[in-house]
Amino acid sequence: MRWAQRSRDAFGDRPGHALFGIQQGGVTQELREESAKALRAIEFDGYAVGGLAVGEGQEAMFGVLDYAPDMLPVNKPRYLMGVGKPDDIVGAVKRGIDMMDCVLPSRSGRTGQAFTRHGVVNIKNARHADDPRPLDEACGCPACRGYSRAYLHHVFRAGEMISGMLLTWHNLHYFQEIMAGMREAISENRFAGWEADFHTTRAEGDIAQL
Numbered sequence: 001m002r003w004a005q006r007s008r009d010a011f012g013d014r015p016g017h018a019l020f021g022i023q024q025g026g027v028t029q030e031l032r033e034e035s036a037k038a039l040r041a042i043e044f045d046g047y048a049v050g051g052l053a054v055g056e057g058q059e060a061m062f063g064v065l066d067y068a069p070d071m072l073p074v075n076k077p078r079y080l081m082g083v084g085k086p087d088d089i090v091g092a093v094k095r096g097i098d099m100m101d102c103v104l105p106s107r108s109g110r111t112g113q114a115f116t117r118h119g120v121v122n123i124k125n126a127r128h129a130d131d132p133r134p135l136d137e138a139c140g141c142p143a144c145r146g147y148s149r150a151y152l153h154h155v156f157r158a159g160e161m162i163s164g165m166l167l168t169w170h171n172l173h174y175f176q177e178i179m180a181g182m183r184e185a186i187s188e189n190r191f192a193g194w195e196a197d198f199h200t201t202r203a204e205g206d207i208a209q210l
């Protein structure tokens, strides 16, 4: 907390920039409250939930998110660091998180994984080798509009850079669509229905092999 105060003092008032205080406390509610109280007193532009999503598992993470965001000011952005998979993101937003950061869309893209409404697609799998369909028929991203699963499979197997580029493009597009969908649902007061659809579609699994 001394460091937090020092950084606040050193940062000063910078229009167009924001300094976030990072709540710590692991999975202990009392420590989270102690941390939040001290950070609120310093007054940051936004607040992050730190020390979470570090391998404790989704159940424990959601357990902390059931109370941790509520300890931070509702009129300031609340940021969950290093999250995550699509269902982690949806569960975090449901619990009051506004923003996240993660390498997953690009790192997964480089290793042949695509996130879709129907779950994860491993493009290296042989089932895609002759499939002329896109990753996701309903996706408007350039990788889905212009390329087949067969092509994406081929360039991944061939070690071509375009493979990681296209899958990353798709993944980023999909993550943005999730966030846009949740923003719209929240503003129209129908988040519960949106969340139910999200889980139902994922549970259907990937399209059947041709």
Ligand SMILES: [Zn+2]
Pocket (backbone or CB within 6 Å): 135, 136, 139, 140, 141, 142, 143, 144, 145, 170, 171, 173
């Ligand atoms: Zn796509």
